[in-house]
Amino acid sequence: MPDVPVVRAEAYYLPPPPRRGQIPQDWSQIPGAELVYHWLNYRMGRRMPIPTEFVPDAAPVYARINQNRWIGDCPVCGNAAIISLNDPRFGCTECPRDWVELILPADPLAVEAEMLAIPQTYLRNWWADDDPSNPTVPPAEPVEGAPPK
Numbered sequence: 373m374p375d376v377p378v379v380r381a382e383a384y385y386l387p388p389p390p391r392r393g394q395i396p397q398d399w400s401q402i403p404g405a406e407l408v409y410h411w412l413n414y415r416m417g418r419r420m421p422i423p424t425e426f427v428p429d430a431a432p433v434y435a436r437i438n439q440n441r442w443i444g445d446c447p448v449c450g451n452a453a454i455i456s457l458n459d460p461r462f463g464c465t466e467c468p469r470d471w472v473e474l475i476l477p478a479d480p481l482a483v484e485a486e487m488l489a490i491p492q493t494y495l496r497n498w499w500a501d502d503d504p505s506n507p508t509v510p511p512a513e514p515v516e517g518a519p520p521k
Contacts (some may be wrong), residue, residue, distance in 0.1 A: 376493050378484045380440040381456040385411035404456020412465055423463040424471040432473040433462040434503035440493035444474055
């Protein structure tokens with residue numbers, strides 16, 4: 373069974389196939405974080421403006437892996453999108469929201485290597501330890517009334 377790489381925006385959000393007699397579209401110069409907007413335009417017919425500013429004082433979004441896809445979750449509406457590891461910005465296509473900083477792991481290739489060791493792609497899930505949404509991090513302080521360790 374071949375290794376299935378963890379999906380990134382550059383591999384998922386692809387241009388439409390060319391129509392007969394037309395030249396294929398080239399999206400290689402589009403920054404990774406903006407690919408989702410172009411993809412929604414052609415794939416779903418949604419005219420989404422690409423953000424131009426960063427949200428001032430916004431909490432960052434942490435990159436995580438969900439079922440073999442690098443994603444970011446919108447803290448406002450809960451929408452998720454496949455993200456780029458080469459462009460650390462996240463903009464929500466549902467809110468719509470301007471850019472917020474995307475926090476990437478220090479060594480994403482090591483995280484991907486760890487995921488490749490899991491043969492079932494639907495079981496490949498990873499959260500950053502610092503992510504406040506990480507469900508696997510134990511509380512830092514003892515919880516009152518909790519059983520002793």
